Amino acid sequence: MEILDEIYKQLKQEDRIKECFYVTDLGVCPRKVIMDFGDYKKKPLTNAERLMFHKAESDHREMATLLNYSNRYSIMKQEMSINDGLPEMWHGRLDCLVYDLQLNEMFPVDWKGTRSLKYQVELPKANHVLQVKCYIWALYQMNYPVNKGKLIYTDRTGSYDGMEFEVDGDIRELSPLMQVYEVAYRIYEQDKTLPNMLPRIIKQIKDEYYLIPDWQCGYCKYQGLSCKPNMSKNKIAEIKDNKLVMRKGYEEYEKHITSKKVEEDDFITFCNQGV
Numbered sequence: 231m232e233i234l235d236e237i238y239k240q241l242k243q244e245d246r247i248k249e250c251f252y253v254t255d256l257g258v259c260p261r262k263v264i265m266d267f268g269d270y271k272k273k274p275l276t277n278a279e280r281l282m283f284h285k286a287e288s289d290h291r292e293m294a295t296l297l298n299y300s301n302r303y304s305i306m307k308q309e310m311s312i313n314d315g316l317p318e319m320w321h322g323r324l325d326c327l328v329y330d331l332q333l334n335e336m337f338p339v340d341w342k343g344t345r346s347l348k349y350q351v352e353l354p355k356a357n358h359v360l361q362v363k364c365y366i367w368a369l370y371q372m373n374y375p376v377n378k379g380k381l382i383y384t385d386r387t388g389s390y391d392g393m394e395f396e397v398d399g400d401i402r403e404l405s406p407l408m409q410v411y412e413v414a415y416r417i418y419e420q421d422k423t424l425p426n427m428l429p430r431i432i433k434q435i436k437d438e439y440y441l442i443p444d445w446q447c448g449y450c451k452y453q454g455l456s457c458k459p460n461m462s463k464n465k466i467a468e469i470k471d472n473k474l475v476m477r478k479g480y481e482e483y484e485k486h487i488t489s490k491k492v493e494e495d496d497f498i499t500f501c502n503q504g505v
């Protein structure tokens with residue numbers, strides 16, 4: 231493995247403790263985002279994952295190069311730091327700022343690699359839309375006349391199919407959402423209190439009800455280590471094994487939701503109502 235070891239050494243190390251928020255944090259579990267500021271036990275990225283991220287970045291650069299050959303679009307900036315247009319503590323890096331020569335307008339483009347595009351039923355993902363809205367906002371603050379953006383997904387598992395979505399410039403939800411993380415960070419700084427775990431949802435399996443953790447937990451590097459939300463890769467099997475525990479949890483959850491209405495689009499409520 232000598233050659234592969236040398237290649238892996240060149241890959242970016244992503245496991246550093248972070249010192250600021252990134253626009254990619256928007257929509258992510260606040261507990262996870264705050265834990266990234268501390269030295270919590272987590273699963274390290276594997277070499278294969280680091281290679282995959284590296285490959286995705288070079289695919290996106292390649293697509294931008296191809297786009298630049300077109301007669302209609304021109305790339306104004308690539309991998310652009312947009313910190314100046316964001317509130318203090320927030321950082322971002324935009325994939326591309328594109329100019330449409332036909333419509334005489336510019337807009338940010340964010341590329342996303344995804345698995346098995348044809349099975350993805352919830353595209354564009356809400357957190358990706360928020361991220362692009364953030365770029366629109368930041369660019370506007372930096373005096374770039376933008377009022378829309380684009381999200382482009384490509385399948386990185388072989389088919390290379392793609393999908394394109396337009397994101398509007400309505401940025402009203404951004405400030406309150408950013409505040410969720412900023413407040414969580416201030417509380418953490420005071421006494422190391424972490425935000426609640428994500429709320430679990432109720433799922434009915436035959437005649438029984440089970441509490442299932444949020445899908446984000448299944449992909450979280452802290453899950454099962456610094457944060458234990460009762461979840462393994464095989465969610466249903468594990469929950470069946472702990473049926474009594476989970477049913478007790480369900481009763482608690484039922485009490486919780488009858489005392490407090492859960493608004494799906496109210497992210498602040500969503501983040502602070504841990505079960």
Ligand code: SF4
Pocket residue numbers: 259260261262426427428446447448450451452453454457458459
């Ligand atoms: S395991 Fe779930 S609740 Fe815990 S930090 Fe990760 S995403 Fe958040």
